[in-house]
Amino acid sequence: MKVxxxxxxxxxxxxxxxxxxxxxxxxxxxxxxxxxxxxLVYQKAGLDKEKYDYxxxxxxxxxxxxxxxxxxxxxxxxxxxxxxxxxxxRVVHGGEKFSKSTIITDDVIKTIEExxxxxxxxxxxxxxxxxxxxxxxPGVPNVAVFDTAFHQTMPPKAYLYGLPYDxxxxxxxxxxxxHGTSHxxxxxxxxxxxxxxxxxxxxxxxxxxxxxxxxxxxNGKCVDTSMGMTPLDGLVMGTRSxxxxxxxxxxxxxxxxxxxxxxxxxxxxxxxxxGLSNGLSSDFRDLDDAATHGNExxxxxxxxxxxxxxxxxxxxxxxxxxxxAIAFTAGIGENDPGVRAEVIKNLGYLGIELDEEANKVRGExxxxxxxxxxxxxxxxxxxxxxxxxxxxVALLK
Ligand code: ADP
Numbered sequence: 551m552k553v554x555x556x557x558x559x560x561x562x563x564x565x566x567x568x569x570x571x572x573x574x575x576x577x578x579x580x581x582x583x584x585x586x587x588x589x590l591v592y593q594k595a596g597l598d599k600e601k602y603d604y605x606x607x608x609x610x611x612x613x614x615x616x617x618x619x620x621x622x623x624x625x626x627x628x629x630x631x632x633x634x635x636x637x638x639x640r641v642v643h644g645g646e647k648f649s650k651s652t653i654i655t656d657d658v659i660k661t662i663e664e665x666x667x668x669x670x671x672x673x674x675x676x677x678x679x680x681x682x683x684x685x686x687x688p689g690v691p692n693v694a695v696f697d698t699a700f701h702q703t704m705p706p707k708a709y710l711y712g713l714p715y716d717x718x719x720x721x722x723x724x725x726x727x728x729h730g731t732s733h734x735x736x737x738x739x740x741x742x743x744x745x746x747x748x749x750x751x752x753x754x755x756x757x758x759x760x761x762x763x764x765x766x767x768x769n770g771k772c773v774d775t776s777m778g779m780t781p782l783d784g785l786v787m788g789t790r791s792x793x794x795x796x797x798x799x800x801x802x803x804x805x806x807x808x809x810x811x812x813x814x815x816x817x818x819x820x821x822x823x824x825g826l827s828n829g830l831s832s833d834f835r836d837l838d839d840a841a842t843h844g845n846e847x848x849x850x851x852x853x854x855x856x857x858x859x860x861x862x863x864x865x866x867x868x869x870x871x872x873x874x875a876i877a878f879t880a881g882i883g884e885n886d887p888g889v890r891a892e893v894i895k896n897l898g899y900l901g902i903e904l905d906e907e908a909n910k911v912r913g914e915x916x917x918x919x920x921x922x923x924x925x926x927x928x929x930x931x932x933x934x935x936x937x938x939x940x941x942x943v944a945l946l947k
Pocket of ligand 1: 760788832835880
């Protein structure tokens with residue numbers, strides 16, 4: 551089957567066309583600046599990137615240009631749109647309504663709309679992508695793959711906040727967790743890579759990208775995760791604060807004369823390692839470089855980041871009463887040996903020993919603990935698009 555995977559943001563859209571039989575990417579790219587001016591990036595497998603400035607007042611034009619690029623005479627990956635067998639959509643929030651991926655029907659669209667108030671920045675954009683695909687490719691099945699679904703197996707003790715119970719009942723205020731597609735994919739790949747039986751395993755997945763989260767996966771099911779009702783909870787991230795004392799919000803609002811919305815914006819966009827490094831960068835390549843050249847704030851920002859990762863991993867070892875494997879994934883997890891070493895060095899009490907030579911790896915699956923380390927540590931690249939493609943095919947077979 552040929553599956554078009556769509557990840558629609560508010561002003562951007564990422565896409566991949568995947569052949570599910572070979573799991574090869576046939577073409578991929580993105581649309582940027584939708585609603586502003588518009589730019590299409592298209593790349594057929596094995597060829598250079600092509601970039602075009604096209605007017606994209608809405609997602610409809612953007613997806614229209616993607617479909618044109620996919621079928622263009624010279625570098626198109628397919629000759630006819632009819633070759634697209636299915637479309638898999640990333641949907642950020644499924645609330646408590648979706649515990650797995652689902653074929654999109656009118657009822658499903660209605661339910662995604664209902665949970666949109668939990669992700670007002672993301673779900674409406676995801677829905678636009680779904681509706682435009684239905685319109686431009688009538689008859690092609692659409693599947694929704696939710697960022698929250700994998701975490702729906704968490705028990706109440708993990709997902710309830712210490713708040714009046716009514717807020718949970720009335721408004722759905724609870725921990726949902728995100729990056730679920732990645733946590734699910736990487737936990738399975740980790741078990742495969744290490745030859746573990748996923749149904750009898752304890753795996754901690756550290757998804758460390760610009761957004762970062764950790765999950766505890768016991769026997770293939772998520773039992774806890776660090777992101778919360780929104781992706782702002784948990785780890786210190788690129789620009790997000792992660793968990794903070796909630797009283798800080800009012801304190802800062804008073805001191806800086808800001809509204810709640812303004813403080814929330816700061817917690818999302820100006821905090822994390824970006825804020826800690828005094829606005830130097832949210833990118834770990836820049837921070838690593840600055841730290842190596844003696845920038846103390848960059849060094850401290852990196853320490854704060856790794857320390858929070860370490861505390862969370864330690865907490866999840868306790869939650870599962872042990873751990874068989876720890877997997878690092880996403881931009882930082884796959885590419886930053888320094889962060890991995892900083893986290894692992896304090897886990898010696900678990901019998902973990904880092905193989906410093908093996909830890910130099912970037913961007914590919916590798917065991918980075920020594921052969922006799924009691925707990926295995928590895929780097930496992932995530933692939934959310936492939937995971938969406940696999941779920942889409944599984945539902946349609
Ligand atoms: P997201 O999908 O959340 O945007 P990614 O998983 O793509 O994030 O991760 C992006 C981040 O990965 C970058 O901001 C950067 O901090 C980090 N990163 C990428 N490459 C490297 C590298 N070679 N060394 C250190 N960090 C890296």
